[in-house]
Amino acid sequence: MKQIHIYYFSGTGNARMVARWMNEEAQNAGLESRVINVSQNRIAREMTPDTMLGFISPTHGFNYPPLMIYFLLRMPTTKEHQPVFLMNTRAGMKFGPLYIPGLSGIALWLAAFILWTKGYHVAGMRSIDMPSNWISLHPGYGPKTIVAIVARCEKKTRHFARQIYSGKKIYRAACDIVQDALISPIAIAYFLVGRFILSKTLYATRACNRCGKCIKECPVKAIYEVADRPYWSFRCESCMRCINNCPQRAIEAGHGMFAAIMVLVYTFVISAFYRYFPVSKWGIFNSDSFLDKLARFTLESFIVLVFLVFCYRLIHHLRRYRWIDAMITYTSLTKLKFWRRYKAPE
Numbered sequence: 381m382k383q384i385h386i387y388y389f390s391g392t393g394n395a396r397m398v399a400r401w402m403n404e405e406a407q408n409a410g411l412e413s414r415v416i417n418v419s420q421n422r423i424a425r426e427m428t429p430d431t432m433l434g435f436i437s438p439t440h441g442f443n444y445p446p447l448m449i450y451f452l453l454r455m456p457t458t459k460e461h462q463p464v465f466l467m468n469t470r471a472g473m474k475f476g477p478l479y480i481p482g483l484s485g486i487a488l489w490l491a492a493f494i495l496w497t498k499g500y501h502v503a504g505m506r507s508i509d510m511p512s513n514w515i516s517l518h519p520g521y522g523p524k525t526i527v528a529i530v531a532r533c534e535k536k537t538r539h540f541a542r543q544i545y546s547g548k549k550i551y552r553a554a555c556d557i558v559q560d561a562l563i564s565p566i567a568i569a570y571f572l573v574g575r576f577i578l579s580k581t582l583y584a585t586r587a588c589n590r591c592g593k594c595i596k597e598c599p600v601k602a603i604y605e606v607a608d609r610p611y612w613s614f615r616c617e618s619c620m621r622c623i624n625n626c627p628q629r630a631i632e633a634g635h636g637m638f639a640a641i642m643v644l645v646y647t648f649v650i651s652a653f654y655r656y657f658p659v660s661k662w663g664i665f666n667s668d669s670f671l672d673k674l675a676r677f678t679l680e681s682f683i684v685l686v687f688l689v690f691c692y693r694l695i696h697h698l699r700r701y702r703w704i705d706a707m708i709t710y711t712s713l714t715k716l717k718f719w720r721r722y723k724a725p726e
C-alpha cells in the first residue's frame with residue numbers, strides 16, 4: 381500500500397484524535413495519508429488499487445452512528461479487494477487504577493459486512509476506549525481521568541497503526557464477539573427508536589444568547605431555530621457536540637421533562653389507545669411469542685415517538701413562561717454544577 385485514506389466522524393473529538401494518530405503513524409511509515417471528515421465529505425475520495433482505507437467513528441447505541449453507516453453504504457464497489465481497517469471509539473471509564481472498556485455491539489461487524497459486500501478486504505478491526513462523552517447520561521470526567529485514559533488510548537492506537545501499516549491482520553475486536561452478539565438487539569432498537577427519542581431530550585435554556593454555534597457546528601444539521609430558540613429535529617444523532625461545546629453552557633438534557641412525558645404517554649395515551657383499539661381482542665399481538673412482543677413494542681414506541689414530538693414542540697413554545705422554563709431547567713441533571721462537559725483534549 382502506498383496511500384491511506386482515513387475517513388472519520390466525530391462528535392466531541394475522540395474519533396478525530398484517533399484519526400490523527402493513525403495519520404501520523406502512516407506518515408512516519410512513509411505512506412501518503414489523508415484524513416477525511418465524513419460529515420463534510422459525503423462521497424469517498426478517488427482511490428487507486430494501492431490505497432488502504434480506514435474508518436473511525438464513535439459508537440452510538442452499540443452501533444456506528446447512522447451518518448457513518450450511510451457513508452459506508454455509499455462507498456463504491458471494488459474488484460481490487462482493497463484493504464480496510466475499522467475502528468470505533470467507545471465509552472472508556474476509569475475507576476481508580478481500573479480501566480473499564482465500552483461496548484461495541486454491532487458497530488464494527490455491520491461496517492465489516494457492508495464493506496465486504498462491496499468487495500473490500502477487512503484487514504483490521506480495533507476498538508479504542510476513549511473517555512465517554514455521553515453527558516446526557518453521566519457527568520463528565522475530571523481532567524486527570526481524561527488525560528490518563530487518552531494517554532493509554534494513544535499508545536494502543538499507535539501500536540495498532542504500526543501493525544496494520546506493516547501488513548499484519550489484526551482482529552482484536554473479534555475477542556468481544558459474544559458480548560457484541562448479546563447486545564445486538566439493543567443496537568437494533570436504538571437504531572429504530574432510541575436515537576429519535578434521545579434527539580428530543582436536548583434543549584437550550586434562557587442562558588442561550590443565540591450565537592448560533594450549535595446550529596453551525598452540528599455535523600448533521602439537525603438544529604434550527606423555532607421561535608427564536610434552537611430546536612432539535614429527529615435528524616439529531618445525539619453526538620453531544622452541541623451540549624459539550626456551547627460557550628454559554630446553555631444546552632441541557634431535559635431529564636425531568638422526558639420522565640414527565642413518558643409517565644403521561646404510558647398512563648394516558650397508550651392505555652387510551654388500547655381502549656379504543658383493543659388489538660388483543662381482535663386476535664392481534666395477544667400471545668407471549670417473541671414476534672408478538674416485538675410488534676407490541678414497535679407499536680408502543682411509535683406512539684411514544686408521535687406523542688414525544690408533539691410534546692417537545694409544545695413545551696418549546698410554553699417555555700416562554702418563566703415557571704415552565706424553570707421547572708424544566710431545574711429538573712435537568714446536566715444543570716447541576718458538578719455535571720461537567722466533555723471535549724477531547726487537543
Ligand SMILES: Cc1cc2nc3c(=O)[nH]c(=O)nc-3n(C[C@H](O)[C@H](O)[C@H](O)COP(=O)(O)O)c2cc1C
Pocket residue numbers: 389390391392393394395396437438439440441442443469470471472481482483484485510511512513514515578617618619620724
Ligand atoms: C448517544 C451516545 C451513545 C453512545 N453509545 C455508546 C455505546 O453503545 N457503547 C460505547 O462504548 N460508547 C457509547 N458512547 C460513547 C462514545 O462512543 C464515546 O465517548 C466516543 O469516544 C465519542 O467519540 P467522539 O468524541 O468522536 O464523538 C455513546 C455516546 C453517545 C453520546
